[in-house]
Amino acid sequence: MNLLIDQAVYGGAGLARADGKAIFVPFTLPGETVEAEIVADKGGFSTAELQSVLDPSPARTVPPCAYFGQCGGCHYQHASYAAQVEMKRAILRETLERARIREIPDIEAVAAEPLGYRNRIRLHVQANPFSLCYKLRKSHTNLPVTTCPIAGPVLQRAIETLSQEGEALGLAAFVTEIELFAAPDEAVLIVSLWTDYPASEANSFLDKMSPQLRQLLPEIQGLGIFAMEKARTTTRLLAHSGAESLIYFSGTHCYRVSLASFFQVNRFLIDPLVQLVTAGESGGAAWDLYAGVGLFSLPLAETFSAITAVESSPSAVRDLRENLRGAKHRVVASDTAAFLRQARHHRQSAPDLVVVDPPRAGLLRDVTTALGKIRPRKITYVSCDPATLSRDLAALLESGYRLRKMHLLDLFPQTYHIESVTHLSLD
Numbered sequence: 001m002n003l004l005i006d007q008a009v010y011g012g013a014g015l016a017r018a019d020g021k022a023i024f025v026p027f028t029l030p031g032e033t034v035e036a037e038i039v040a041d042k043g044g045f046s047t048a049e050l051q052s053v054l055d056p057s058p059a060r061t062v063p064p065c066a067y068f069g070q071c072g073g074c075h076y077q078h079a080s081y082a083a084q085v086e087m088k089r090a091i092l093r094e095t096l097e098r099a100r101i102r103e104i105p106d107i108e109a110v111a112a113e114p115l116g117y118r119n120r121i122r123l124h125v126q127a128n129p130f131s132l133c134y135k136l137r138k139s140h141t142n143l144p145v146t147t148c149p150i151a152g153p154v155l156q157r158a159i160e161t162l163s164q165e166g167e168a169l170g171l172a173a174f175v176t177e178i179e180l181f182a183a184p185d186e187a188v189l190i191v192s193l194w195t196d197y198p199a200s201e202a203n204s205f206l207d208k209m210s211p212q213l214r215q216l217l218p219e220i221q222g223l224g225i226f227a228m229e230k231a232r233t234t235t236r237l238l239a240h241s242g243a244e245s246l247i248y249f250s251g252t253h254c255y256r257v258s259l260a261s262f263f264q265v266n267r268f269l270i271d272p273l274v275q276l277v278t279a280g281e282s283g284g285a286a287w288d289l290y291a292g293v294g295l296f297s298l299p300l301a302e303t304f305s306a307i308t309a310v311e312s313s314p315s316a317v318r319d320l321r322e323n324l325r326g327a328k329h330r331v332v333a334s335d336t337a338a339f340l341r342q343a344r345h346h347r348q349s350a351p352d353l354v355v356v357d358p359p360r361a362g363l364l365r366d367v368t369t370a371l372g373k374i375r376p377r378k379i380t381y382v383s384c385d386p387a388t389l390s391r392d393l394a395a396l397l398e399s400g401y402r403l404r405k406m407h408l409l410d411l412f413p414q415t416y417h418i419e420s421v422t423h424l425s426l427d
Contacts, residue, residue, distance in 0.1 A: 001018060001035070001036065001037075001038070002033060002034070002035055002054065003016035003018060003023060003025060003033070003034055003035075003036050003048070004016055004031075004032075004033050005025065005028045005029060005030055005031065005032045005033075005034060006030065007030050007090065007094075008029070008030055008087040008090065008091060009024065009091065010091050010095065010386060010387065010416060010418070011024075011075075011416055012026055012075030012076065012415075012416040013025055013026045013028070013047075014026075014027075014028030014029060014030065014032070014034075016028075016034075016036075021044070021045060021046060022044070022045040022046070023036070023038070023045065023046045023047070023048050024045065024046070024047050024048065025047075025048045025049070025050055026049070026050060026075070027050045027069065027075075027078055028050060028053070029056075029057040029059055029060055029078070029079055029083065029087075030057065030087070031057050032053055032054075032055060032056055032057045032060070033053075033054045033055035034050055034051070034052065034053050034054060035050075035051040035052045035053075035054060036048035036049060036050050036051055037049050037051055057079075057083070059079050059080045059082070059083035060078055060079065060080075061078065061079065061080050063077035063078055064077060064115060064149045065077055065147075065148070065149045065150075066147075067134070067143065067145055069137070070136055070137060070143055071134050071135075071136070071137065071143055071145070072134065072135050072136060072137040072138065072139070072143075073134055073150075073415065074150065074414040074415055075414070075415050075416045076413075076414050076415065076416065077414050081111070081114040081413065084114070084410070084413065084414070085109050085111050085408070085410055086109075088109075088408060088410065088416075088418050089107050089109055089408050091386065091418065092107060092386050092408055092418055092420060093107060095386040095387060095389075095390050096386070096389075096390050096393070098390070099390035099391060099393070099394050100394065101390060101393055101394055101397065101403070103402070103403060104403065104406070105403055105404065105405055105406050106406075107406050107407070107408050107420075108405075108406075108407050108408070109407070109408045109409075109410065110269065110272050110276070110407055110408065110409045110410070111269075111409075111410040111413070112266070112268035112269050112272075112410075113268050113413075114410075114413035114414060115149050115150055115413070115414075116149070116150065116151065116152055116153060116156075117150060117152070117265075117266045117267060117268050117269075117413060118148075118150050118151045118152060118155065118265050118266070118267070119152055119155075119181065119182050119183075119184065119263075119265055119266075119267040120155075120179065120180065120181045120182070120263070120265045121148060121151050121155055121159075121179070121180055122177060122178070122179040122180075123145075123159070123177065123178050123179075124142055124176070124177050125166070125171055125172065125175045125176055125177060125178055126142045126144060126172075127172040127173065128172070129144075130166055130167035130171070130172045131144035131145075131163065132144070132145060132146075132159060132162055132163050132166065132178070133145060134148075145159070146159065146160060146163045147159060147160070150413070150414055152182055152186055152267060153186060154182045154186040154189060154219055155180050155182055155189075157217070158180050158189065158217055158219075159180075161216050161217055162178070165216055169209050169212055169213055170205065170208070170209055171193075171209075174193075174195055174197060174201075174205050175193045175194065175195055176194050176195060176196060176228050177193070177194040177228065178191065178192070178193055178194070179191070179192040179193075181246065181257070181259075181263075182219070182267075183246050183247065183248055183249075184248060184249055184250070184267050184270075185249075186219070187219060188219060188221050188246050188247075189217065189219040189220045189221065189246075190220070190221060190222040190223070190224075190243060190244075190245070190246050190259055191213075191220055191222070191223045191224070192223075192224050192225075192226060192259050192260070193223065193224070193225045193226070194225075194226050194227075194228040195225055195226075195227070195228055195238070196228050198238075199227075199238040199239060202225040202238035202239040203238075203239040205225070205239075206223060206225055206239045206240070206241050207241070210223055210241040210242070214242075220242070221242050221243045221246065222240065222241065222242035222243030222244055222245070222246070222259070223240065223241045223242060224237055224239070224240040224241075224244060224259040224260075225237070225238045225239045225240070226238060226259075226260070235260035235313070235314065235315050237259070237260065240259070244258055244259055245257055245258040245259065245261075245319065248263060250270050250271055250274060250295070251271050251274060251275075251299070253274075253298045253299060255293050255294060255295065255298065255319070255323050256293065256319045256322050256323055257293055257319060258293075258315050258316075258318065258319050259315075260313075260315035261292070261293050261313065261315045261316045261319050262292050262293075262313070262316060263292065263293060263295070264295065264411065265411070265412075266411040266412070269409055269410070269411055270295075272409065273295075273382075273409055273411070273419075273421070274295060274296065274299060276407055276409070276421045277296050277355060277380055277382060277421060278296055278299045278300050278303075281300065281303060281304075281353055281378075281380075282303035282304060283303075283304055283305070283351075283352030283353060283377075284304065284305045284306065284351070284352050285304060285305065285306045285307075285308070285349070285351040285352055285353075286300050286304040286306075286307055286308070286351055286352060286353040286354070286355070287307075287308045287309075287310065287351045287353070287354045287355070287376070288300060288307060288308070288309045288310065288355045289310045289336045289339070289340075289354060289355065289356045289357075289358075289367075290310070290311065290336055290356060290357045290358050290359070291309035291310055291311045291316075291320055291331075291357075292311060292313075292316050292320070292357070293316050293319040293320055293323055294309060294319070294320045294323040294324055295357075296355050296357070297309040297320070297323070297324055297327075297329065298323055298324060298327070300353075300355070301324060301327035301328060301329055302327075304352070304353070305328060306328050306329070306330070307324070307327065307328065307329040307330070308329070308330045308332060308351070309324060309329060309330070309331050309332070310332045310334055310336055310339045311331070311332075311333065311334075312333070312334060312335040312336075314333070317331065317333045336356075336358070336363075336367055337364070337366040337367055337370070340366075340367060340370035340371070340374065341366075341370065343370075343374060344370060344373060344374060348374075350374050350375050350376045350377070351376045351377075352376065352377050352378065353376060353377070353378045353379075353380065354371065354376040354378070354379045354380070355379075355380045355382070356379065356380070356381050356382065357382035358383075358388075359384075360384055360385045360388065361385075361388060362383070362385060362388025362389065362391060362392050363381075363388075363392045364392075365395065367392075368392050368395035368396055368399070369395070371396065371399070372395070372396065372398070372399030372400070372401075373399075375399075375400075375426065377425060377426055377427075378423065378424065378425045378426075379396065379401060379423075379424045379425075380421065380422070380423050380424070381393070381396075381421070381422045381423075381424065382419070382420075382421050383419070383420050383421075383422065384411075384417065384418070384419050385418070386418050386420070389420060389422070393422065393424075396424060397424075400426055401424040401425065401426060402424060402425060402426070402427075403422065403423075403424055404423040404424060404425050405421075405422070405423040406420060406421070406422045406423070407420060407421045407422075408420050409421065
């Protein structure tokens, strides 16, 4: 059928309507007339696949990646970058409005280079024929790739080198996934490998393979092998060679980031993100919840009398303690909900500022309820999901907070993912 695309929606598709039913069509842009085929009827809505663009948007452009449309990683390469940012801003505002959030401030967009921005990528290893792979869109099937335009230059070189030499290195027989993480100047690279083999074999494999790989990629300063478990959340290190971490410089600060620790992936926007969260903030006490390796804790320690940094990942906690060494701080190895329960139980004084940077699931009710009762003067919410952000903001607004400022940071160009920073206060 022929469809007119009304708007972009979170998840990467365009929304059209036919006979009163919503139809979601990937790889389309607002205002376009397209031919699409319905592939699934879900009752209240349908999903379709794009067949052809009959009347293209002026924002439509040629994708920079040969794998676009097949690879599940990118969703917006068919749109000019300016259009991508505007679509995300509209989606964020519309999501907040659907949650009945009122008095939404102007959403200012912060963007940078749309390609070559990632400092970290993770690929699957296919044994026969040997190749490094992402996954096909809407599939668990491997998609062999030899390039990735959103990866930084040193990661691009690593993909090319490993695609050519990986089989000779023995990766096909031993490794299931590989992750590459680069320092901001791209002079240092650390590599994580995942395997189904036991620790005894991991050590011997690494001893044999590591010198050869470092000769091919001299930027590599450390390699680690992790156990591959069904949940794919393991951080159990089986063996390592060289450095287990790299030093990541951001602004005037440096952070130790270990092989298994999370760190923001957009090498161009980490400094602006830190500035948006921390600039102009000062006072007595600040809590950094979901602190990671201390991206926000470290600069906040310079302007607050005391910092409490809360993190549950063992690897990140170790980095956090190192990164905050010498600062007036308290590191709490705990999940955020448990920390807040203890804070309320001991009737801790409300801090001047709370920074929250939760995973995609957001804060959830336990955390928003606790914050509403503890009542810090200010809350800064770093979000990677507009739906969970809207739910959590609605709960915080019911507790008496007001929205002050909101920024959209395009940390993930070419994808539908939306990162935002929202400032709330009681006054």
